[in-house]
Amino acid sequence: MARSKPSALDALRKLREQRAKLDIEEARLRQEAATELGKLLIECGAERIEPAQLRQVVRAAMTLGIEETLKRIAPT
Helix, strand or coil: CCCCCCCHHHHHHHHHHHHHHHHHHHHHHHHHHHHHHHHHHHHCCHHHCCHHHHHHHHHHHHHHCHHHHHHHHCCC
């Protein structure tokens, strides 16, 4: 018996399943990244920075760009 071409509904169902798996994988990888970043912060002593201040620093650095931020904070 010949297999019929998958219907659009079957394709959508498969796509939703794939998307759900990708969402789970993204959540797992985000958690791993957060753990890695947390370890890095502790290694450099940044655990003393208040979370709100750290958030401000990171947002400002991302707005300026990493290279520009490093230029501005580098010792002269």
